[in-house]
Amino acid sequence: MKFNKHLIRKEILSEYRNNSSLFLITPTMCVLIIVFPILAENRFAIDEDLFIITQILFLILFSTLFSIRNPINHRSLTRELNFAYIKKSEYFLGKISSEFLIYFPQILLFSILFSVVTNSNVKTNIFTFILTLVFFSVNTVMVNIIFQMFTSFNNRFVQFILIVPIYMALSFFIAPIWLGVNLELINIYLLLYLGITIVIYSYTRFYLERGKL
């Protein structure tokens, strides 16, 4: 497994200079969550029953906007990787890492901000909360890259329609944890999430290596 730091650096620099996520999607989402409690309940607080579902909905919306911000062009990608002598399996690992580095701090900040402006909190400890966000981020990033590498979308709307149900499924694992189930169930859900992450990553790596892409 080759870890190409230049690939990660290139992705982060491109993201920083492209400005589509850091300077457009994230501020927009932050404004949305600030106005949301005011619109919903005319105060900086929302009902406890509504908190988790709305946080997850905003999380899915944020992840989807992040995913469709900069679609991969197959032809350009192939040309770029051949020009750089980088295999697709190497690119896959590098892209996951760079996307995670860009996405995770934003989603963490976003979740904290959501708790602050809605005056509510998840019913689990900080370690489990961060761990669930790590799993959610890694999986959403991975699913998005897989979708873009193996399928050709005609437009972002099609991508949006296909990817949202998968993000919903991925969020089902974190909802019970945030709602405050007991420790044994938390461990089971986290292990399930870990298993899913390993299966998705391994299968994709195997597929890319087998095809010598």
Next chain:
Amino acid sequence: MNNIFFQTENLTLGYGNEIVIKDLDLSLQKNKNYEVIGKNGSGKTTLLNLLSNNFEGNTFDSDISREATNILEISHIPTLLENLTLIENVIYFTSSMNIDDEKVNSTIKKYGMLSFKNDTIKNFSSGMIKRTELAIADIKEPDVLCIDEPLNYLDKQGIDRLQNLINERTDNNKSNILSSQETSGLLKNKETVDLNEI
């Protein structure tokens, strides 16, 4: 011959059901120069894309045998990343090899691009992009270098640099494959693949 890196008989290429090249027999060796000539739409770019693994069309199950080799293509479409600077592009595209900074700087200087090394590619002209891609090819020294429409966008100085690169590569027994509508005059000892004849 052991030096053959690409061989095919009755090669048919196209996009969807539309055929661009039909029944082409081709055998290419690593230490030889080739010039692909043909009129517009004859399939020059398609053939170069296939040779350099950039082809994303239909091969109609043609029998193609190729040896793993370092192939680099400089296409008429820029490959450089427009949000990165020249030096960042060079570092990224040569990241698979251990190349020292001195070689990078001297090569960029050789192609007259040293003063632009911290400028982003999106502000570059087509000629400057082509010079940068030639500099990267010079640094990477691939076994086979494919250049689509080699003279496009280059000024007199750029053409001289390209000619030097091709001569150096030929002296080092490396293969160059150029494609243009008519013979470019850049290659001395060459074999011609005339796509007008098929």
